[in-house]
Amino acid sequence: MLDILVTLLLILGLVFFLGGSIGILRYPDFYSRLHPAGKLDSLGLLLTMSAMALYTVGQWNLGAVLAAVKIMLIVVFVFITSPTATHAIVDAGVRAGMRPWTRSKEGSEHDLAA
Amino acid sequence: MKRFALLAVLLFGALLVYGTTDFPDWGDPSSPAATHVSPHYIRHSLEETAVPNIVTAVLADYRGYDTMFETSVIFTAGLACFFLLRVFARKAPDSRLYRHRATGITLRIEQGGRLPEGAREFERIDSQWVPYDLIIRTACRLVLPFIQLFALYVVAHGHHSPGGGFQGGVIFGAAVILYAISHDLRSTLQMLPERRTVLMSAGGVLIYAGTGLICLLLGAQFLDYAALAGILGVDPIMARSHGIFIVEIGVAIAVMAVMVSLYYNLASVGRFDEGL
Amino acid sequence: MNDSSQMETTCASSPPGSVKEPVKSRRFGLAFWLTFAISMATWMVLSGLFDVFHLTLGVIGCAIVADLNARAMWPDVKLGHTLRQWRRFVAYVPWLLWQVWLANLHLLRLTFHPRMMQLINPRIVSFKSRIHNQMGMFILANSITLTPGTVTVFASVMGRFTVHAIDDASARALPGEMEDRVAKIFED
């Protein structure tokens, strides 16, 4: 039962990781690539780490529980640092004067008005 | 030329790969490394030194000389970089920027001038100035204590988990560097001045060598921590364990100080005026 | 597009709180003991060894860490006040995680969509937030980065957020409910 849950969480996390990587490859410019890099990776890490922490807790002794808490500590750490790192990169880009990729005018203006 | 370099690298890599074919198999019990001293370490290190982690016991006790000289190599490297990079000539910078704390008005003072000492309401800022970044600073403020605590944990638990003086020192040095990145070099230098980093890197090596010397004075061999039993008030086996711990602290201090000193020198191009 | 934000940051970059001289808090005050307690709990989790020797090392290490960081971590701390803020923050986290989940599903759909280039419409928007608390702005900025198609480009100390949004829906949703919830954590 636990194994199935762990496997499901792991697969879900890996899907997000895959999405992050493909997003980094597919999006048109530097700014939009940051979205998959910053978000999908954080959630993928949360899911995979929860899966592994669950599996570790399943052994149920003090060392295993502490290891699981440590794994969740990594998640907390990453949830503080990952957006900050993303912000640091995007800030460097803005100060370098990089122009963001935008769609051609007509479509976007119309959409916003609607 | 570039193509030639690539060819040379590839050839050398192929040679190295070819060389690995003569290596003994991974985990081969009859390999030279596994026949002479390794069995002794594996069988007896716990009962001789009371350290569960064999690597730590081998690193800091059985091969203590080796590690001592590794530490002094790091110290010497730090010293060499210091002499190479540090600029002692007092060439005043072209201009300095000062900011009024209350209003944020920035003054530029040309040709090496300084504000009078008493002007407390002005603070010096970097000439190529990155504005106050709230997100990075707050994140670093939250994360720094954890990184420092983790570094101390790595140093303290070298006996039981991977880690020890070198790793803990590197992480603590990285924490100081993180502070310097998120704030600026000036405030970091106020916290940990240049002189103190150099003293600490020498002091770390001194702790290591001094421990060995005390053993020598107590009538044992150099770095034979069992002789410390009388001073520490424990039996010789635990004395070896504690001796390893003392030595690890020395290594950690040396590595941390050398790393921070290197960062100071590199980030400020040896001037210690404005940093990264 | 970002001229205005950069102008603002160069003119008024000191945080509003730093105008007055910082209050000198005591070295072994409440901030020290709070940091010490949290560090000690973290140390126990990290260490996993509860004999006297390692606990002594833990106390020494946590004292060093608390002494180095306490005054920077908590410039002004009042126990009841801080505890109340933490309780509200813990209540905020599940909502945030749910939002992160929704945002990621949205982004995942965009990423794997064959006509992705027609769906996205990246732009930079900026809005003025009413949160003036440093911690609150940090939480809001990072929450924005973690959720719906938006990345915080810059958060000025005056409360102006510059945000890169990936598509129209994300841009329209700003600042929205999140700002209210973050503001609620720090209101008193």
Next chain:
Amino acid sequence: MDIVFLSAAVFLALVMALTLYRAIAGPTVLDRMIGVNAIGSKTTAMLVLIGLIYHKVDMFVDIAIAYACLNFIAVLAASRYFQKKKGLYDEPQEE
């Protein structure tokens, strides 16, 4: 269960290889940094996975924490460096 973790680790390595393309090719320095950062965050998960495969989680978790710390500091230092010293201004602008 080991086979699950092993295949997950292999899959993760493949995903990291995808990101590596951005780290090598990616037209500007900042693109490369995104690639490296993404690889770093996956490596943290990878280290814990390796720990599970070798049944030594408590050891590998420490390494993973250290890696997460150093990854964060590295990304911050690199972005600050390019922002202040190197100048990103003469990077090629892509359309």
